[in-house]
Amino acid sequence: MNISAFFIERPIFSGVIALFITMIGALAYPQLSLSQYPEIAPPTISVQAFFAGASAETMAETVAAPIEQEINGVENMLYMSSSSTSSGTTTITVTFQPGTDLDDAQVLVQNRVSLAEPRLPEQVRQIGVTVNKESSGFLLIVALTSTDANLDTDYLGNFATNTLRDRLLRIEGVGAINVFGGGNYSMRVWIDPDRAAGRDLTAGEIVQALRTQNVQVAGGSVGAPPNEGGNPAFEQPIEVQGRLTSPEEFGAVVIKTDPVTGAVTRVRDVARIELGSQDYGLRATFNGKRGVALAIVQQPGSNALDAAELVKAEMTEAAKTFPPGITWSVPYNPTDYVAESVAAVQTTLIEAVLLVVLVVVVFLQTWRAAVIPIVAIPIALVGTFAVQLALGYSLNSLSLFALILAVGIVVDDAIVVVEAVEKHIRAGMTPREAAHATMREVSGALIAIGLVLVAVFVPAAFVPGISGIFYSQFAVTVSAATLISLLVSLTLSPAMAAILLKPHVEHAPQVKRGRFSGVGRFFRGAGDRFNAGFEWVAERYGRLTARLVRATTIMLVIYAGLLGLTGWQLASTPTGFIPEQDQGYLIGVVQLPPGSSLDRTDALLTQARELASATPGVAGSAVFAGLDGASFSQASNTGTMFLLLDPAKERTDPALKAEALSQALTGKIAGIIDGANVFFIAPPAVPGLGNGSGFLMMLQDKSGAGYGALEGLAFGMMGEAQKTPEVAQVFTLFNTGSPRIAADVDRDRAQLLGVQPAQIYEALGTYLGSTYINDFNLFGRTLRVTAQAEPSARDDIADVGRLQVRSVSGSMVPLASVATVRPDSGPARVVRYNQFPAVELQGQAAPGVASGVALAAMESIAARTLPPGFDYEWTGLAYQEQSAGGSTAIVFLLAVLLVFLVLAAQYEALTLPLAVILIVPMCILAALVGVNFRGQDNNILTQVGLLVLVALAAKNAILIVEFAKQAEEEDGMNRFDAAVHAARSRLRPILMTSFAFIFGVIPLAIATGSGAEMRQALGTAVTFGMIGVTLFGLIFTPFFYVLTRALGERFARRKTKDAPSAPTALAPAE
Secondary structure, three states, X not given: OHHHHHXXXXXXXXXXXXXXXXXXXHHHHHHOOEOOOOOOOOOEEEEEEEOOOOOHXXXXXXXXXXXXXXXXXXXXXXXXXXXXXXXXXXXXXXXXXXOOOHHHHHHHHHHHHHHHHHHOOHHHHHHOOEEEEEOOOOOEEEEEEEOOOOOOHHHHHHHHHHHHHHHHHOOOOEEEEEEEOOOOEEEEEEXXXXXXXXOOOOHHHHHHHHHHHOOOOOOOEEOOOOOOOOOOOOOEEOOOXXXXXXXXXXXXXXXXXXXXXXXXXXHHHHEEEEEEEOOOOOEEXXXXXXXXXXXXXXOOOOOHHHHHHHHHHHHHHHHHHOOOOEEEEEEEOOHHHHHHHHHHHHHHHHHHHHHHHHHHHHHHOOHHHHHHHHHHHHHHHHHHHHHHHHOOOOEOHHHHHHHHHHHHHHHHHHHHHHHHHHHHHHOOOOHHXXXXXXXXXXXXXXXXXHHHHHHHHOHHHXXXXXXXXXXXXXXXXXXXXXXXXXXXXXXXXXHHHHHHOOOOOOOOOOOOOHHHHHHHHHHHHHHHHHHHHHHHHHHHHHHHHHHHOOOHHHHHHHHHHHHHHHHHHHHHOOEOOOOOOOOOEEEEEEEOOOOOOHHHHHXXXXXXXXXXXXXXXXXXXXXEEEEEOOOOEEEEEEEEEEEEEOOHHHOOOHHHOHHHHHHHHHHHHHOOOOOOEEEEEOOOOOOEOEOOOOEEEEEEEOOOOOHHHHHHHHHHHHHHHHOOOOEEEXXXXXXXXXXXXXXXXXXXXXXXXXXXXXXXXXXXXXXXXXXXXXXXXXXXXXXXXXXXXXXXXXXXXXXXHHOEEEOOOOOEEEHHHOEEEEEEEEOOEEEEXXXXXXXXXXXXXXXXXXXXXXXXXXXXXXXXXXXXXXXXEEEHHHHHHHHOOOHHHHHHHHHHHHHHHHHHHHHOOOOOOHHHHOOHHHHHHHHHHHHHHOOOOEOHHHHHHHHHHHHHHHHHHHHHHHHHHHHHHHOOOOHHHHHHHHHHHOHHHHHHHHHHHHHHHHHHHOOOOOXXXXXXXXXXXXXXXXXXXXXXXXXXXXXXHHHHHHHHHHHHHHHHHHOOOOOOOOOOOO
């Protein structure tokens, strides 16, 4: 090719180009952010509303449903779920298509919420509905504990909120911070219902008095213009006490006065006022010590590693001004695993480079020849960093995996050049003449190989969803490295070969070489033995090939059998999505019987923590009583444990792996808590896709049968799942048996006594639920004023009937006169999914079972169990796995089609490209054999590996086909001799490049430590697949060349027969 001839004569020019590529990549490298994954998790927007005292069903019907109706169908929405709890909280999570701009999504959702707000309850509108960007799970948890007994959790909670929370929120990458274990201060007005009734007061009148007298007012000023008839010298503002600030001031608020006696009734006469906590529903313990947690939530789209490091640095700086006795720690930090995993991949990359260099040196045996392909490796890899930076990519596990695969690919082109130059030099040419002759021979093959490799990955870059993100990371990275490698092989490699390689001098006299001459003789002897052995193999391979290219029937039968075996492997290999990983921590969820108090939950969690801490492999714990770890909502009968495990390198015993520990801890702790649900699960494989590993199925009621019917079906499916060996730990935390009290209002009786239903609901809501009055200011912050009955006045069901309401005549009427109060039960938390009432079924694939098999088993159970009017949908990671089901086949078909089209254009023939394409199924067969041999599944990383193998299979085949075609057309050989000659002459570069790739990916296949599951999944597929590509390609490609050339000649003869005027002497058709 002219371009290569130009650079062979101008080696400095080619070196400058290579140096420029390397410099640009080296400058880009420090600017690439480090992360475990690219932005894989679909963006989500969270809508939150609060209605104090409302039941879960009330929240779902009056708050969640109206908002969902407006949000449904918002642009790019995938699905929507809501969770409403008996603590009066509703959270709606809207999940969008990957790639959706979160700022735009937030605006769209906010606009839809605004349409729903007029239909929401007044108290919900008063507090406000918030719309935020959301990330699932926690970036890390910062714990505050105290050695000073005077600094209780209320103090720690407000110190965390007032001093640390705002400071940390300003850090780039921090999206939200939840304070657990101690909340904001709140002015708590604890009303005594008996004293209030004795003073002839209702709850609403007390609340109204506080609401009207605790206000912020503008007092105006004296002397403000315009002035008539005067010219005041000063303008003086009037300061009026508006908002109250202390319990004494709130206690002094006048509720009413007696017009006869002048007696005054103040708030302190009927209530106790204190500066308390806004929330008492959650307790936190860290390694056995009570404290407060700052649960840091990552800002969507940010870099987790950078954000975590910034948080820790800021906490270190803030700790310098902490009050004496307060200490901080980080008991939960999943980014440690991310850093270790990425570091392990970087180490694997270095190992791959070294092994590839070793293979090159063994085959080429001289430093002059070896240095040429070795130099190509850093140029291609480092240059790729510039492409990644330009496209906004991060340096993550997936892009590093792609670079590892690229190591064995980028060296191939230079190896082909060097090996061909060496061959011509041995034939008597000078190095420069050999370089020119080589590039005339191999340039076409190199360009074809480069185009084919890029063509394979082009369809992958356009796959939608999470699968597309996985594919695109590999597609762009490998394509960039391949194109840079192609440029180097056409410019720098031949120029270096012309300079560095020397003519071979046969039988040169031996010269004494000093003390290392013995070492030199050893390596020369080893090289001679290697070459002799290789020639012996090559000779026999040539004889075998000469026989096989003529054994048409036998070869076709064998190939057909292998195709059948490939189809069987595809059908029988279990499918998965993303491999489950040991991330160094577990999430434990404990659910006590419905109605269990927070005190009981806390006590049992203490026992559970002690058992867990004594278990080998567990390094630390963060325990939250009152937090439901499956849904991250609050409930008094649930608790969550985050268990930090020992480093992976210290847990080499299989019994200490995360999966084994989760099963052992589940059994051990369930044994001490009667009637409770206990389970430990690993975190999700991809942060942001659910709160734990495994699958999440949403059972939906589309017939209006109610949550009771849903619960029965859920338990029925759980029973069936227990009999199904493919799944394990299928559970639901939904329960309609949470104790509650039903107050049935007798509307006729109420009307007779002159009591309005609104008065009844107001009394119940304030005394038993709590009522948000308004705000006050303290420590420069705006805090809530809340009214509720004294705890002693709401301990028993009988207390409800003694509450007093006012009739229209002004008299006080006990609630027992107008309502029947009775024990009842109902759900403490209800879920809706895509606007339908739903129940969550969460579970795991059984050990050794692929996730796709587990999903199919659950779908089969649902088909047998669910009656008409009920349905199910997958969500989270399972949704993505189901959605990705058909994309892989499409990518493969398009990749093979593009390879065919590129080769058809290259060879100007339609039959000859088939000699390359027909090898592709063999790489799939070999890879799946390896996957099954190691007990793995056909997951997305396996599929990425298969895509790489398609390119490599085509590459090896092209080397034989291209040279056979040249031998037939330029040297006049028949197709049989041309195929044998090409296979024999290309054996060395094919084996050299194949071994370079295989040795380069072996570190992936045998990986250990953090993130090893991902590396092994990819490494197994490409290692076994490349072995198969090499063996099958060497055997079948010469045969396919002969077969396709024969077909081409047959078509040409038929065409000649149909056109009698054509010339009689025709060159063989291609």
